Every structure is written in C-alpha cells, then in structure tokens.
Amino acid sequence: MKKVLCVASLLEMWYPVRQDRRCNMHHYFIINPAAGQGKAAKLVPAIREYMEGEGLPFTIYQTKGVGDAMAYVRYMAKKGPARFYACGGDGTLNEVVNGLKKFPECQVALIPAGTGNDFLRNFTNMENFQDIAAQVAGEAVAIDVLQVNGRRVVNMTNTGFDSAVVAQAAKLKKIPFVAGPLAYVLAVAVLFCRPMGKDLSFRTDNGKEAKGKFLLTALANGKFYGGGFCPAPMAKINDGKLELVAVRKVSRWRFLHLVGAFRKGTYLQEPAAETLVFQDCCTRVHIHAKETQKLSMDGEIVPFTHLEVVVEKGGLSFVVPKGSALLEERDVME
CATH class of the missing domain: 3.40.50.10330 (Probable inorganic polyphosphate/atp-NAD kinase; domain 1)
Structure with missing residues (x-):
C-alpha cells in the first residue's frame, strides 16, 4: 500500500x-x-x-x-x-x-x-479586448490609478479646452451618425471660436510651481484621451507616476498649428514647447482655479475650484487579454 x-x-x-x-x-x-x-x-x-x-x-x-x-x-x-x-x-x-x-x-x-475607448489604446493588439475567450484567458497585472479629490480615475483627468471638448462631444453624440472621434473633432471646431484660457495655479510634490492662463491641462495615468489624442506619450500606467501637462494660452492660429502635433503626441518636440508647456512627472499635484471650472474624469464632467491628484501605485488588478501587452512610448511615436 x-x-x-x-x-x-x-x-x-x-x-x-x-x-x-x-x-x-x-x-x-x-x-x-x-x-x-x-x-x-x-x-x-x-x-x-x-x-x-x-x-x-x-x-x-x-x-x-x-x-x-x-x-x-x-x-x-x-x-x-x-x-x-x-x-x-x-x-x-x-x-x-x-x-x-x-x-x-x-x-x-x-x-x-x-465610442471613445481611450484607455485600451495603452495596450497592443486592441482587438483582443473584444475577444471573450482572450479576455477570460487573460492575466491580471497591477496598474496605477489616480485619486482625484478622493475619486478614482483610471485613465486621465483634464480641464480647460480639452474638458470643454468632452462636454461638447457628449452633446454632439446625440446627433445621428455622430460618434467616436468624429464627435471630438467637431467639438474642437465648435469651441475654436469661443474664448479660451483659464486662470490656474499648480504645485507638485517635486516642488515645481506655475500660474497664469492655461489653454488645457491633462493629468495622465494613460497616454490617450478624446478619441485618440495623445497628450502624454511618456505616460505609463504601471510606473507609480502621473504626467502633468499644462499648455499655456496661445493665439487661435498658433493653437491650430499645434493641434495636429498634440493629437499625434509629438507636440513636446516642438521648439516652442519649452516655454508653452508646464510639465512634470510626479506623484501628487495641487491645482487651484480662480473660478469654477469643468473637470473631465475619464470622460465624466464635474465642477471644481481646487484639486488634489495623487497616484495610487499598483492600486488596480487589471486583466490584459491573452495576446495583448502594455504599449511602450516608442510604439506611440512611430
């Protein structure tokens, strides 16, 4: 026996x-x-x-x-x-x-x-996210999330022209045959003729500060928002950091020149970026608005005057479908 x-x-x-x-x-x-x-x-x-x-x-x-x-x-x-x-x-x-x-x-x-599905753009082989078998067979990995005044944000929070675009796009999506990236492009065209630039002040845990009129601000965990715009090509959803990018107010014509590069994620390579963009890679940011502004949190619009944004490192167990992987910065820039 x-x-x-x-x-x-x-x-x-x-x-x-x-x-x-x-x-x-x-x-x-x-x-x-x-x-x-x-x-x-x-x-x-x-x-x-x-x-x-x-x-x-x-x-x-x-x-x-x-x-x-x-x-x-x-x-x-x-x-x-x-x-x-x-x-x-x-x-x-x-x-x-x-x-x-x-x-x-x-x-x-x-x-x-x-219609936007911007968060999954942080991964390769996006089609696998629609494959039920690949999803069920996928492995969970630890990724970061942002705490924005106590509420979790998995992809990005933003304010200024870009959050106004999100709000306007939501209205446009109610029109038949207007959905996804088209709604965001039309929203940009509508808002282009309206006053731009908001009074904001910033302070990060790295000791960096800035204040003045800013056209748009993105606090990024992921790389993309707005149906494919790439404000933070350097962002990684598992590095324990957030990317702060704030673009100062510029003329409409200069803004129009930058839109294409902003969409592709190459605008930081522009010669004027050093003076036009306030940027930091940090773990905590405080933002104060002179007047109540609109804030977009993963596409949901809320009002704010003061923000505290903190990284929750490895705070979420996220399933990556079989056959997909995290997107690297070089994959965005190519």
Whole structure:
C-alpha cells in the first residue's frame, strides 16, 4: 500500500493535475446598455454562449443608470474575489473601478463597447479586448490609478479646452451618425471660436510651481484621451507616476498649428514647447482655479475650484487579454 502511495506521489510531482484557474472566481459582466448606441447590449449572446460552453461561473448584469454599475460591483465584491468585466466605454470602466476601491483582491477587465475607448489604446493588439475567450484567458497585472479629490480615475483627468471638448462631444453624440472621434473633432471646431484660457495655479510634490492662463491641462495615468489624442506619450500606467501637462494660452492660429502635433503626441518636440508647456512627472499635484471650472474624469464632467491628484501605485488588478501587452512610448511615436 505504501509503495502505491509513493508511486502516486511521484506521478503527481512529475505530472501535476492542472486545475482551470478560471473556475476559481466568479465572472461578472457589467453591461451598459446605453454605451455605443446599444453596442454593449449586443455582447450578451456571445458572452452567454462562451461562458456556458466553458462551464464557468458567471453573471450578466445590465446597468439601469448612472452610478448603478458602481453600486452593484461594490455589493457583489463583498462575496469574495471575482473578476468584473466592464462592457461599455471609459465611463463604465470608471464606475467599476470606483466600486472596487476597497476590494484589491478583485480584478477588472474592459470589453470595449463605448465610442471613445481611450484607455485600451495603452495596450497592443486592441482587438483582443473584444475577444471573450482572450479576455477570460487573460492575466491580471497591477496598474496605477489616480485619486482625484478622493475619486478614482483610471485613465486621465483634464480641464480647460480639452474638458470643454468632452462636454461638447457628449452633446454632439446625440446627433445621428455622430460618434467616436468624429464627435471630438467637431467639438474642437465648435469651441475654436469661443474664448479660451483659464486662470490656474499648480504645485507638485517635486516642488515645481506655475500660474497664469492655461489653454488645457491633462493629468495622465494613460497616454490617450478624446478619441485618440495623445497628450502624454511618456505616460505609463504601471510606473507609480502621473504626467502633468499644462499648455499655456496661445493665439487661435498658433493653437491650430499645434493641434495636429498634440493629437499625434509629438507636440513636446516642438521648439516652442519649452516655454508653452508646464510639465512634470510626479506623484501628487495641487491645482487651484480662480473660478469654477469643468473637470473631465475619464470622460465624466464635474465642477471644481481646487484639486488634489495623487497616484495610487499598483492600486488596480487589471486583466490584459491573452495576446495583448502594455504599449511602450516608442510604439506611440512611430
């Protein structure tokens, strides 16, 4: 009998029984039916077919309005470690991330169904994010998040001309056939004729300070926003830092000249960047506005006069689909 047990133990060492780790946690698919003009809701049949075929534990939940995803995720996370798939745009992802603020053992994945989907631009092979099998087989990695006056931001927070563009784009998206990058381009055209430049003051934990009239300001964890604009090509979502980029007020014609380079992420290479751009790589920023301004947090617009933005290093367990990886700065500049 002892010999049989001994042989069995050796076989187990040489040929270990591999358990499917996907079965070790529940999979929650958070569907925002309003995202992408109903695109997210169309994912339900494919999700159900794959998960049932694999015999994996899952739940599909369709949100009922703003804040519902956050409340649902917070409630279900209390049951133990789980993986939550945000099926929508950056706004849906933001709600899921905030719902898991006190649950670091839970994982977050993004299945894009919105119109901007800027956060996933920080990864290679973006098409894998729409592949249910690749998502379920993906590995979770620790990434940073920003704490903006206590609220989590996974991609970027910004104010000035750029946040006004986000607000204007949201209005334009209600027009038939106007969605995604087109809405943002049209928003820029609309706002170009309006007064630009806001009074702001900055102080970072590196001791750098600036004040004056600024055209736009981005506090970046990720590289992209606004449907593909790249204000922070040097940003990395896992380096424990945020990239602060504030562009001083310039004439409309000079601004028009910079838009193309700003979109590509090459504007910092312009000869005038040294005097026009206040920039720092830091972990904490204080910003004060002379008057109440609009702030965009992952695309959601809120008012502010004072901001404290802090990096929460490795604060989120984010699922990278099988076949994808983090984008490097050289990949952006090419």
